[in-house]
Amino acid sequence: MSYRPTAKTRARQKAQHESLLKTAVSIVARDGFCGLTISRLAREAGIATGTVYKYFDSKAHLCAEVFRRATEREVEIVRATSFPEDAVSCRQRLTDAVTIFAERAILGGRLAYALIAEPVDPAVEQERLIYRKAYADIFEQLIKEGIKTKEFPSQSPQVSAAALVGILAEVLVAPLGRNEGIKDHKQLISPIRQFCLRAIALYETA
Amino acid sequence: MSYRPTAKTRARQKAQHESLLKTAVSIVARDGFCGLTISRLAREAGIATGTVYKYFDSKAHLCAEVFRRATEREVEIVRATSFPEDAVSCRQRLTDAVTIFAERAILGGRLAYALIAEPVDPAVEQERLIYRKAYADIFEQLIKEGIKTKEFPSQSPQVSAAALVGILAEVLVAPLGRNEGIKDHKQLISPIRQFCLRAIALYETA
DNA sequence: TAAAGAAGTGAACCATGATTCACATCTATT
């Protein structure tokens, strides 16, 4: 008979899926998850609402993918900072990781808020737990290494790692919840960094 | 003419309001905010849905009051622990405050999760920010005092206080998000306490 | 006990927004 999907078709499918995802992320970056509706996504993408369902099973799946996509890059950056090519002390790596996380969250604006703290439906929240877990895992590995090298005092790597995630989320979110941007980057990042270093590395700053 | 609301009437009004609030809190304690609907509240209270609106302007107002109610006691306990009658060192008070917060959160179960982390609609989230701010304010005051007495090193009390709130929320929520209860209370509380003490008081534990 | 107004009722209404589906249109094979 005729027409079985193949190469070119698949490519177009994938491209469209990708394009929709990109549009969705940009909507979230502007108005958060609460601004992401199927009809709006369709409108901005220039297609019909029903068409969206040819690419995503449901709103929940869409949100989950958006979350994953927007998150992957960030996690990767922190991971790369925590485990660089060249040898760097654990203390320095921890400093760098915390700094870069904070900087990116602050510059990320609305998107960062959406990813870190915006109230979302349970399906996305589930994804958020995974996201936080990814950070926690990175920190946990780094802390374990630091303990082994005696740079860090004995502690529960799991608890300390989760605590780090909590610190970063809370401190960076309090401001984001209210106004828009944050002015004094350094005014904020420096104390966070010092706090984290004292907690993990018992590092006397200043 | 006749019948102007007075004493007895007001008392009944207040009592009913109170009773509804109590029922609402118990629903949240069982199934979280997502389980709290007007019709369910009405059903459990044995009244009609419309009647609920004689006592609460809207769902959002109801949620806010529920949140406030469930929260007040907890905040008060931490405040009392942070600023006791008799003289206690800042370090000890910080230890006690963190411990009691963690213990109560763990024992609080579903309600604690609802108050600390459950995804809720923006109106309630607003209330949650206030709740977190209340804790942060207590910690901030305590930290300031500790800095003044030289028990704690120089640091940004504001950032450190927010960080404490973040730590407690995150570490206690990670488990709550998944399974039900937590087994090893001490297994968890002790590392948290140590982490916080290192961060705030540069206190060498163990 | 009559009247005024508060309190209670619950089915109907409304708003939001996800999801479906009968149909049209496009694309690759024969």
Added chain:
DNA sequence: AATAGATGTGAATCATGGTTCACTTCTTTA
């Protein structure tokens, strides 16, 4: 060109759950 199947359409449907309102019932005062 004919056709099978994929893709696109968007108005209609569904689901949820908050909110309203015309009405009844209760309570207090005169």
